[in-house]
Amino acid sequence: MKRVLFAALPVVMFATVAQADLVGKPIPIGIAVAQTSNVALLGEEEVIGARVAEKYFNAHGGVNGTPIKLIFQDTGGDEAGAINSFQNLINRDKVVGIVGPTLSQQAFSADPIADRAKVPVIGPSNTAKGIPQIGEYVGRVSAPVAVVAPNALKQVLKEHPGIKKVAVLYAQNDAFNTSESGTFQETVKKMGLQIATIQKFQTTDTDFTTQVTAVLGAKVDLAIVSGLSADGGNLVKQLRQLGYKGPIIGGNGLNTANIFPVCGQYCEGIIIAQAYSPSADPKNAINKAMVKEYRDKYKKDPPQFMAQTFTAVQVFVEALKKVEGVNKKKITQMDLAKVRVDLNKQIRTGTYLTPIGKISLDKEGEIHQENFYVAKIKMNPDNKTGRYDYVK
Amino acid sequence: MDEFFQNNGFLIVVMVQQTLLAMSLYYPLMAGQLSLASPGFYALGGYVAAIIGTVEYFSPWRDALGWGVFPLEWLIAGVMSALLAVIVGIPALRLKGIYLALATIAFVEIVRVTCLNLDITGGAIGIFGVPQLFESRWAYIWIFGPLLAVMLYFSYRLERSRVGRAFKAIREDELAADAMGINTTRYKVLSFVIGAVLAGIVGAMSAPFLNTWNARQGTFDASIAYLAYVLIGGGRSIWGPLLGGALLSALPEVLRPLKDSRLIINGLVLVFASIYLPQGLAGALGRLKLVFRRGSRPSGGGA
Numbered sequence: 232m233k234r235v236l237f238a239a240l241p242v243v244m245f246a247t248v249a250q251a252d253l254v255g256k257p258i259p260i261g262i263a264v265a266q267t268s269n270v271a272l273l274g275e276e277e278v279i280g281a282r283v284a285e286k287y288f289n290a291h292g293g294v295n296g297t298p299i300k301l302i303f304q305d306t307g308g309d310e311a312g313a314i315n316s317f318q319n320l321i322n323r324d325k326v327v328g329i330v331g332p333t334l335s336q337q338a339f340s341a342d343p344i345a346d347r348a349k350v351p352v353i354g355p356s357n358t359a360k361g362i363p364q365i366g367e368y369v370g371r372v373s374a375p376v377a378v379v380a381p382n383a384l385k386q387v388l389k390e391h392p393g394i395k396k397v398a399v400l401y402a403q404n405d406a407f408n409t410s411e412s413g414t415f416q417e418t419v420k421k422m423g424l425q426i427a428t429i430q431k432f433q434t435t436d437t438d439f440t441t442q443v444t445a446v447l448g449a450k451v452d453l454a455i456v457s458g459l460s461a462d463g464g465n466l467v468k469q470l471r472q473l474g475y476k477g478p479i480i481g482g483n484g485l486n487t488a489n490i491f492p493v494c495g496q497y498c499e500g501i502i503i504a505q506a507y508s509p510s511a512d513p514k515n516a517i518n519k520a521m522v523k524e525y526r527d528k529y530k531k532d533p534p535q536f537m538a539q540t541f542t543a544v545q546v547f548v549e550a551l552k553k554v555e556g557v558n559k560k561k562i563t564q565m566d567l568a569k570v571r572v573d574l575n576k577q578i579r580t581g582t583y584l585t586p587i588g589k590i591s592l593d594k595e596g597e598i599h600q601e602n603f604y605v606a607k608i609k610m611n612p613d614n615k616t617g618r619y620d621y622v623k
Numbered sequence: 624m625d626e627f628f629q630n631n632g633f634l635i636v637v638m639v640q641q642t643l644l645a646m647s648l649y650y651p652l653m654a655g656q657l658s659l660a661s662p663g664f665y666a667l668g669g670y671v672a673a674i675i676g677t678v679e680y681f682s683p684w685r686d687a688l689g690w691g692v693f694p695l696e697w698l699i700a701g702v703m704s705a706l707l708a709v710i711v712g713i714p715a716l717r718l719k720g721i722y723l724a725l726a727t728i729a730f731v732e733i734v735r736v737t738c739l740n741l742d743i744t745g746g747a748i749g750i751f752g753v754p755q756l757f758e759s760r761w762a763y764i765w766i767f768g769p770l771l772a773v774m775l776y777f778s779y780r781l782e783r784s785r786v787g788r789a790f791k792a793i794r795e796d797e798l799a800a801d802a803m804g805i806n807t808t809r810y811k812v813l814s815f816v817i818g819a820v821l822a823g824i825v826g827a828m829s830a831p832f833l834n835t836w837n838a839r840q841g842t843f844d845a846s847i848a849y850l851a852y853v854l855i856g857g858g859r860s861i862w863g864p865l866l867g868g869a870l871l872s873a874l875p876e877v878l879r880p881l882k883d884s885r886l887i888i889n890g891l892v893l894v895f896a897s898i899y900l901p902q903g904l905a906g907a908l909g910r911l912k913l914v915f916r917r918g919s920r921p922s923g924g925g926a
Binding site for chain 2: 267304305307309310311312314315318319322323335336339340341343344347359360361365403404405406407408409410
């Protein structure tokens, strides 16, 4: 018998290597978002946001004349994929900073990798509690749910002051919706309203008879739904079909045109708080330019994740300019490791006028955003398409 | 060379890790039991490590033991998996074939939904900031690698032992094995427990490796992935899950430059492998060896 031999695993293991790399030209910035798997629904919007940003900033002179180049790595929907793409960007593509990943859970997995390698990360869509606290090099431009979500509730109370009993429904297998629903529940209690029932469902559910029956039985004046587009849309549809007449607040998961075909005519009137509005401030020139670019290509208004990813790229570009200003040297003549450290410092100084309004990042990397918005869904007569009407 | 490991180290460790998980499916299969329960125990083990690593209550342990807390986590994860496997295994293994598979899928779902609803497991967000055993991802090969070596040696010994032969006898014909005096229930549960303990330990090692742990780790999708490792690799020898796990976990990453089409290629590989390699890769290599031997023997005799 032939014996099976093991090839001994190579015993080479030097964790740290002195890097004397210069920054590449054009300046590489990594985009690690989900381009495949079920998370790609969100990730694709982020890819578009990044592409539009790359085109826009290079047309406007890049970083004091040096163009930027975005390097895309697909994270897929899981944690291992996020780590793999981060490592590729850091070691192989030698980026100055990374925009990503799409999900908060992926951020908890991959951001520590970048933090240890001293590479600045800006999360375009990580809204869970604790993201900026992962480390010194981790920041985000997506305001946490605790800040955004209550705006919708305030708006509804302004329109319907008689509301007393509230039903809260959420997809319990999704991190974002669970934490968002927690915020809604706290806010409801704080405003002196009564939570009549809390109903849980799964993002994979299609039949919501149990939940809807419970909501109808509790005779509530307001329903708050935190789910993703397919399940949340179906839930709204079944709520309306079975006779619920009151106002519905949707979470950020319903904040996408993908729900229009799901709930059709029943989408009408869903109220959603927004971290971004395409039409909020007519004086915001960068937003106007971005919206125009997007409308020309896709014939609709840009979604929030697209705008937030654009914003993340913008923060990198403007902070890179500041790095050049402070060092009085071109980025491309500087040592990569130094650029990364300086860039992280500069990201956290000053304010940025971005498509999502005036923002700044504090020392921890948490975003401070000036304005939030509230929109109501308005369906078109074909009941397959619709739009978000901004009421605030 | 060093740069190679900096870039690909994580992937190599993931390959070893997935291989170990494929092996956890292989042990019940040795006794003819199609169990898809591994992700449940994998999730359990990960939570054990993440909870011991982060919860305030255990901080005296962490301070007292230093890095020694990690082997303790593996041990506790292994023991808890074994206990749970016995409790689940005794009733579940009364089922056969596809019904057992369904019952174990249900078990994985129960673990997942339970973890989603508990406070200690962090709900849907999970547990983050899990303490690290090593700084570099690649260095984790120093725990997964030895575990793989130990498991290979264990399998090698197992297949030649009384227990291993009992497993095979049950796989070939349970009634006949019973008639020959093999306590089939005991051996079936034993095979299930071995797989569970392995999955639990791998989970406990993986929580620091992935930095975080959440309910997305042990899912039905993972069950199917592990099953694919064993089917594509081959379920008749330990080399099957080894080959299958390493190949299938590496493929999507190796194909990364192909961008969007990489998942299509990945799917094609699965389809063609299951059509043309019914015995899996290990089976095909074995056949190749036979063909090679038959071909070389006459020429050897002529010389």
